[in-house]
Amino acid sequence: MLPLKWEKKLQEYMKSRERWFSELMQAGSTWQGRRKFLKMAAMAAGFAASKSFTPHSFQLVDVVSSDDRKPFTFAYISDSHLYEKTLNERFVRQLQRAVADINALDPQPDFVLYGGDLAQLGQPGELKLGAQILKEIKAPVKMMVGEHDWFLDMGEVWRELFGPPYYSFDHKGVHFITLMSVNEKDFWTAKGYSPMERMRIVAGLDDARQSPFEVGEEEREWLKQDLQKVDRKTPIVVFSHSPLYKLYRNWNFWTEDAEEVQALLRPFEKVTVIHGHTHQVLTHRIGNIHFHGMLSTAWPWPYAPTGLPKLTVQMNRQNPFNQTDGLGDGTVEVHATGRVDKHYNLWNRNPMRVSARYLDSEGAEDRPPATTLPSY
Amino acid sequence: MEKKLKVLVVLLLLLAFYVVNAQQHPSVKDEDKVMTVKLCDGETYVQLEGRLPNERLSRSEAEAVTNELMAKWLAKQPPAVAAAWTKEYQEGKKKAQQKAQAKAGDESVKQEKQTYEFTKRDIQMWERELKKLIDYGDQIFHDDQLIGSTNGVSCAMCHPNAANTHPETYPKYQIQLQRVALLRDMINWCIENPSRGKKLEPDDPKMRALEAYIMSQRKGVPMEYGKH
Numbered sequence: 001m002l003p004l005k006w007e008k009k010l011q012e013y014m015k016s017r018e019r020w021f022s023e024l025m026q027a028g029s030t031w032q033g034r035r036k037f038l039k040m041a042a043m044a045a046g047f048a049a050s051k052s053f054t055p056h057s058f059q060l061v062d063v064v065s066s067d068d069r070k071p072f073t074f075a076y077i078s079d080s081h082l083y084e085k086t087l088n089e090r091f092v093r094q095l096q097r098a099v100a101d102i103n104a105l106d107p108q109p110d111f112v113l114y115g116g117d118l119a120q121l122g123q124p125g126e127l128k129l130g131a132q133i134l135k136e137i138k139a140p141v142k143m144m145v146g147e148h149d150w151f152l153d154m155g156e157v158w159r160e161l162f163g164p165p166y167y168s169f170d171h172k173g174v175h176f177i178t179l180m181s182v183n184e185k186d187f188w189t190a191k192g193y194s195p196m197e198r199m200r201i202v203a204g205l206d207d208a209r210q211s212p213f214e215v216g217e218e219e220r221e222w223l224k225q226d227l228q229k230v231d232r233k234t235p236i237v238v239f240s241h242s243p244l245y246k247l248y249r250n251w252n253f254w255t256e257d258a259e260e261v262q263a264l265l266r267p268f269e270k271v272t273v274i275h276g277h278t279h280q281v282l283t284h285r286i287g288n289i290h291f292h293g294m295l296s297t298a299w300p301w302p303y304a305p306t307g308l309p310k311l312t313v314q315m316n317r318q319n320p321f322n323q324t325d326g327l328g329d330g331t332v333e334v335h336a337t338g339r340v341d342k343h344y345n346l347w348n349r350n351p352m353r354v355s356a357r358y359l360d361s362e363g364a365e366d367r368p369p370a371t372t373l374p375s376y
Numbered sequence: 377m378e379k380k381l382k383v384l385v386v387l388l389l390l391l392a393f394y395v396v397n398a399q400q401h402p403s404v405k406d407e408d409k410v411m412t413v414k415l416c417d418g419e420t421y422v423q424l425e426g427r428l429p430n431e432r433l434s435r436s437e438a439e440a441v442t443n444e445l446m447a448k449w450l451a452k453q454p455p456a457v458a459a460a461w462t463k464e465y466q467e468g469k470k471k472a473q474q475k476a477q478a479k480a481g482d483e484s485v486k487q488e489k490q491t492y493e494f495t496k497r498d499i500q501m502w503e504r505e506l507k508k509l510i511d512y513g514d515q516i517f518h519d520d521q522l523i524g525s526t527n528g529v530s531c532a533m534c535h536p537n538a539a540n541t542h543p544e545t546y547p548k549y550q551i552q553l554q555r556v557a558l559l560r561d562m563i564n565w566c567i568e569n570p571s572r573g574k575k576l577e578p579d580d581p582k583m584r585a586l587e588a589y590i591m592s593q594r595k596g597v598p599m600e601y602g603k604h
């Protein structure tokens with residue numbers, strides 16, 4: 001329980017947040033915004049047409065009817081951080097293990113989300129190796145980009161291999177949006193960093209020389225336009241590499257414009273955000289939005305020293321003598337209601353399920369079992 | 377002008393003592409017992425009855441003699457010269473007194489503070505040296521090459537800001553190592569296994585720097601050796 005004083009402060013904060021959100025929503029449809037959207041849509045369409053391999057081309061979204069929803073499952077793999085095979089075979093084997101896990105699912109998931117950070121240092125060799133391994137996945141794959149994939153060539157090779165970094169699609173009555181949430185304001189030009197230096201700085205989780213992650217104005221404008229065509233009752237699932245809230249700035253467990261993005265999602269009844277980057281079991285809820293982290297196949301991150309959301313039931317810290325401990329993949333079970341149960345398939349432990357009921361009840365019901373060995 | 381006067385006074389004093397000590401009278405009767413102290417102008421002098429010419433004067437006696445000599449010399453000077461000299465002499469004396477008082481004050485403080493103390497400069501120097509070692513450790517911790525990794529895995533990849541290294545929990549028994557492990561044993565375990573490098577000697581500068589960096593990230597955390 002929070003002390004009374006804090007509880008009051010929290011309430012005040014929530015009230016001011018409310019005001020702020022409604023103002024933001026009213027500022028909505030200006031002619032500048034619309035013009036920008038049209039330009040972007042044309043760009044993306046042109047891009048899609050120019051590529052033969054487009055796992056997810058840009059499409060204008062039809063309003064989704066809410067009557068014919070059936071439950072379904074999709075799976076995820078995330079944060080494999082591949083080096084070239086000759087340098088680090090272990091990370092390659094671990095991604096292959098996840099691919100085998102997913103391929104062994106019966107029934108098969110409707111599709112598989114790859115959660116970003118496929119490569120470690122954005123090298124073409126690393127990304128191509130990743131693409132090759134992901135081709136083994138039997139179900140369709142939806143790709144998301146992570147900062148490790150991006151900052152060597154600002155996404156050039158990644159886009160060539162996988163298409164546009166943000167897009168939306170509809171599936172069985174749910175509107176899905178994949179964001180590119182790891183843009184950073186230019187910290188390199190003034191300092192004269194080379195592309196490789198820039199990549200290494202961003203790859204350093206605790207490297208303070210970099211900027212915070214952000215979705216950015218342009219993409220937020222696209223998101224706004226995308227959402228205008230979606231019924232408020234339609235469940236929305238957003239994929240973002242960074243958590244779409246502010247958890248811990250020092251490690252970029254953070255999205256600088258999280259509040260602006262949340263504001264756009266706020267009018268919808270049921271929103272779920274599935275994010276990568278944090279390499280751990282992570283659970284949060286802000287109003288109508290449920291947030292879930294994804295496991296990594298490369299290494300687990302420790303929990304941030306501050307800012308951990310109240311609803312997070314921590315996964316056991318990694319056993320240092322077992323290199324695949326704390327890693328894994330998982331599935332997301334989408335109910336007919338549009339709310340989701342998040343399954344963490346931890347490789348050396350009991351699987352964890354964080355249910356919609358747990359989040360809906362603000363942690364009062366269906367609490368996942370806690371570890372006796374939390375982080376230090 | 378004033379400087380010249382100062383030099384002159386010093387020379388005079390030196391000469392006065394020289395005269396006192398230099399005059400040799402191996403055997404003298406009581407009625408011959410007179411000590412003559414001359415100023416370096418060769419004219420002004422003071423005579424001390426009942427003292428042997430080569431006798432050593434006490435400090436206060438010698439001061440009295442030089443004061444008298446100077447007074448006599450001053451009396452013969454034009455008033456302007458005398459006034460300038462007097463002023464400078466008094467100021468010099470005042471400064472010397474203040475200095476002596478300050479020193480005495482210091483000593484009394486020292487006595488209250490026990491056996492030894494260190495200055496701001498000492499602390500600055502120590503902090504600088506400490507920071508150097510910690511920064512070197514920071515650098516190694518974040519660099520797979522420096523740690524000798526052969527697979528690109530650096531320490532910070534799993535331990536941002538040395539999180540989850542919990543140095544405060546060592547020593548503790550590690551069944552996998554089959555002995556009580558120190559922090560350095562776990563550092564070496566990580567170097568050899570996840571990073572596929574060669575382990576460091578306990579006294580290797582890199583090991584010392586890594587320990588320093590890891591500890592520096594846990595300042596204020598209570599020691600809890602043996603905790604699992």
Ligand SMILES: [Fe+2]
Nearest residue numbers: 079117146277
């Ligand atoms: Fe990652």
Ligand SMILES: [Fe+2]
Nearest residue numbers: 117146147277
């Ligand atoms: Fe990431």
